[in-house]
Amino acid sequence: MSFFAMHFNYIVVVILLMAGLFLVFSSGNLIKRMIGLAMFQSSAALFFISLGKVSGGTAAIAVAPGSTEARALASQLDPAYVAQVGVEGVVYSNPLPHALILTAIVVGVATLAVGLAIAVRIREAFGSVEAKDIDVLSRVEATQPGPQA
Amino acid sequence: MITLPASINASLVLDIVLLVMLLVVAGAIVRTRSLLAAIILFGVYSMISAIWLVVMDAPDVAFTEAVVGAGISTIVLLGAILLTRGETEKSDWRKLIAPALICAAVGGVLIYAAMGLPDLGDASSPANAHVGRAYLEGTAKDIGVPNMVTAVLASYRGLDTLGETAVIFAAGIGVALMLGFGPRSSLASPPSNLGDRHVTLRVAAKLLIPLIALFALYVQFHGDLGAGGGFQAGVIMAAAITLHALVFGLRETMAAIPSRVARSVASLGVLIYAGVGVVCMINGGGFLDYDYLFPPAVEAQIPGWILGDGSHAPHWGQHAGILLIEIGVLLTVTATMVTVFYGFAGRTVDDARREAKR
Numbered sequence: 001m002s003f004f005a006m007h008f009n010y011i012v013v014v015i016l017l018m019a020g021l022f023l024v025f026s027s028g029n030l031i032k033r034m035i036g037l038a039m040f041q042s043s044a045a046l047f048f049i050s051l052g053k054v055s056g057g058t059a060a061i062a063v064a065p066g067s068t069e070a071r072a073l074a075s076q077l078d079p080a081y082v083a084q085v086g087v088e089g090v091v092y093s094n095p096l097p098h099a100l101i102l103t104a105i106v107v108g109v110a111t112l113a114v115g116l117a118i119a120v121r122i123r124e125a126f127g128s129v130e131a132k133d134i135d136v137l138s139r140v141e142a143t144q145p146g147p148q149a
Numbered sequence: 150m151i152t153l154p155a156s157i158n159a160s161l162v163l164d165i166v167l168l169v170m171l172l173v174v175a176g177a178i179v180r181t182r183s184l185l186a187a188i189i190l191f192g193v194y195s196m197i198s199a200i201w202l203v204v205m206d207a208p209d210v211a212f213t214e215a216v217v218g219a220g221i222s223t224i225v226l227l228g229a230i231l232l233t234r235g236e237t238e239k240s241d242w243r244k245l246i247a248p249a250l251i252c253a254a255v256g257g258v259l260i261y262a263a264m265g266l267p268d269l270g271d272a273s274s275p276a277n278a279h280v281g282r283a284y285l286e287g288t289a290k291d292i293g294v295p296n297m298v299t300a301v302l303a304s305y306r307g308l309d310t311l312g313e314t315a316v317i318f319a320a321g322i323g324v325a326l327m328l329g330f331g332p333r334s335s336l337a338s339p340p341s342n343l344g345d346r347h348v349t350l351r352v353a354a355k356l357l358i359p360l361i362a363l364f365a366l367y368v369q370f371h372g373d374l375g376a377g378g379g380f381q382a383g384v385i386m387a388a389a390i391t392l393h394a395l396v397f398g399l400r401e402t403m404a405a406i407p408s409r410v411a412r413s414v415a416s417l418g419v420l421i422y423a424g425v426g427v428v429c430m431i432n433g434g435g436f437l438d439y440d441y442l443f444p445p446a447v448e449a450q451i452p453g454w455i456l457g458d459g460s461h462a463p464h465w466g467q468h469a470g471i472l473l474i475e476i477g478v479l480l481t482v483t484a485t486m487v488t489v490f491y492g493f494a495g496r497t498v499d500d501a502r503r504e505a506k507r
Binding site (some may be wrong): 002027046056059091094096105106116119 | 161163168175179188191208213217218220221229230248249252253264277284289300310313321323324372375376477489492
């Protein structure tokens with residue numbers, strides 16, 4: 001039970017990853033595919049943040065050593081655990097995945113916007129964002145040379 | 150009374166409950182055929198994951214996820230379905246078998262592999278024990294800012310962040326090139342905005358927008374002390390500008406912040422960031438090595454720089470460097486998000502139809 005609880009995050013990450021992938025595979029609608037990709041990306045974020053979590057940790061914002069807050073935070077920890085981890089005072093979670101994912105989220109929305117902009121232009125060119133319509137129309141266009149835009 | 154095993158504590162229970170909620174929402178997104186429902190559910194998904202991020206000790210990321218996921222990306226997606234079509238076509242269930250099988254197989258292999266990963270919260274796992282620990286222990290000595298996420302983001306890995314800022318800028322320019330820089334004057338359509346009909350919205354927005362902008366500035370300048378920084382502040386500021394455009398109309402907003410200004414500011418931000426790096430090089434350090442931000446002649450002029458025993462006050466260069474590059478990030482992120490919004494909002498359905506006929 002405990003093993004399952006301690007690996008539950010990874011199971012959820014995999015399921016979300018596959019849900020995103022399934023949307024990309026199965027949906028013919030380009031907008032729905034972009035939502036699937038966004039979900040795929042978000043599951044990667046969940047994975048990184050899960051890896052950076054430290055039991056008994058707090059957010060990676062330094063508390064002045066010896067302050068009341070630091071003592072209050074340190075008093076919540078089990079002394080045996082602290083000795084095992086080998087830290088003094090407050091335990092912090094790993095800041096590195098946080099820094100990576102923070103920028104990745106903003107980059108993600110910018111690239112999502114690029115994908116959606118392409119979808120909008122495809123709709124203008126073919127009158128549809130369904131993959132099978134686009135497929136048919138682009139084949140028709142390839143066989144008969146239309147007027148150049 | 151039921152006593153839980155020692156390994157299961159309150160934060161683990163919260164973690165599991167929130168993740169189950171995420172799974173339910175994700176399932177609903179996969180099932181629904183209405184694109185509007187999928188987009189709103191995706192906003193809910195982002196909000197839940199923002200709360201989960203706070204449980205996982207990542208308030209900086211939670212900030213970003215809440216503003217980006219529930220604010221900016223929802224608006225961009227809504228703009229996109231306005232210009233396309235609101236519903237997906239019903240797909241034949243037989244065509245879903247192959248993707249479902251592939252996903253199930255890959256998922257099964259990944260879950261099997263995930264069982265070999267370290268336990269959640271393992272302090273001695275490779276991810277937490279080596280470079281993560283080095284940053285935790287070195288920040289106070291090397292950088293001197295309390296928020297270690299900002300220290301990693303802006304100083305230790307400043308070069309990565311410069312790259313990410315450049316990617317955001319490039320994406321904004323890409324959207325602008327594809328969708329245009331806002332409404333075309335020749336195709337002026339009658340301005341339709343919510344504010345004309347809803348006085349309550351207009352009054353509430355007038356009260357809210359300055360507060361949101363003020364909060365963005367707080368998040369910006371508080372970024373090295375607590376949770377926050379240029380990325381979060383940038384998206385919050387963009388949300389304030391977007392709210393103005395939604396309530397008072399795109400034209401009003403574009404009169405205040407023309408597209409030309411937004412584009413220039415986006416490139417200015419990247420320029421400031423890279424410029425700080427070049428100044429550090431000119432003064433004898435490496436690229437983005439903030440300890441060399443000020444030349445020695447200038448350092449002598451700054452009061453309090455040279456301590457009584459002749460040594461340097463520590464970390465002034467780091468503080469100034471982080472402040473400057475965070476301003477660069479703020480400018481680029483805000484201006485890019487505004488440019489993207491102008492692109493989607495300015496391309497009206499009429500434009501799309503006209504283009505399609507051509």
